[in-house]
Amino acid sequence: MTQHEPQGREPKLKLCSDEASDAILTIPNAISFVRLCLVPVFLALLFSGNDLGAAVLFALAAGTDFIDGQIARRTNAVSKLGQVLDPVVDRALMVTAVISLLLVGRLPLWVIVLVLVRDLGLLVAGAWALSRWRVRVPVAFAGKLATTFMFVGFTGLLLNVPQVPGLGLVDIAWLPGFSGEPCSWGIWFIYAGLCISCGVTARYAVEGVRALRAAMAMA
Incomplete structure (x- = not known):
């Protein structure tokens, strides 16, 4: 397969990856698999009331996303499995975090619906x-930035301390931070991540249509 690059200032749209290998047993893939295995352990800690342990484990699982990506690029260990597995693990962490935080009453329902609809749509379409x-839209840096903001926010909500005063702009319980009730500092990172992710989703949609x-045309 060959790589198609549109003319002008349009972003790169890949029909396949010439650099990705068919290898399965690589260090980055192993790290991604371990990250995935940490999800049930995180849930067990959270629902047993160990907020600190759950927050630390979630931060570890989320933070190692940067590590496996760097290892893959610096050691030329980018694989086709890794290109699929890495975003799947990110989405699994994201979905697990929002659902579990809803169940413990620290995140409003509309945030969960927005995140789940977006992630499910991206996974199915991708x-x-x-x-x-054989079309794959490369992950944008802004997408990674949005995910980072969300993961930091989730960690804050998992810790649930310290609580910060709300802005008192509205009297709506499902808008934590904007109401007058104290809330976790993590909610502001989640709002920032949601705003960025909405813009990134629109970009992915445009790039995906162009790539298709x-x-x-080449078929």
Whole structure:
């Protein structure tokens, strides 16, 4: 397969990765697998009331995303499995965090719905484009930034300390931080991550349509 790059200032849209290998047993893939295995341990700690342990473990699982990516690039160990596994683990951590925080009453329902709808849409659309047309839209830096903000926010809500005063702008319970009730500092990172992720989703949609058109033209 060849790589198609549109003319002008349009972003790179890959029909496949020439640099990615078919290797499965790589260090980055092993790290991603360990991150995935930490999810049930994190849930066990949270629902047993160990907020500190849950927050530390979640931060560890989220933070090692940067490590496996750096190892893959610096050691030329980028694999096709890793390109799929890494974002899947990120999404698994994201979904697990929002649902568990909803169950313990620290995150409003609308945030969970927004995150789940976005992530499910990206996973389904990405899997279909890859399997049907061999099209993969590269992960944008802004997308990683949004994920980082969200993970920091989730860690803050898991710790649940210190509480900070609300702005008192509205009298709506499902807008923590904007109401007058004290809330975790992590909610502001979540709001920032949501704003960035909405913009990134729109960008992915535009780039995905362009990549599919290019793939169809080459078929």
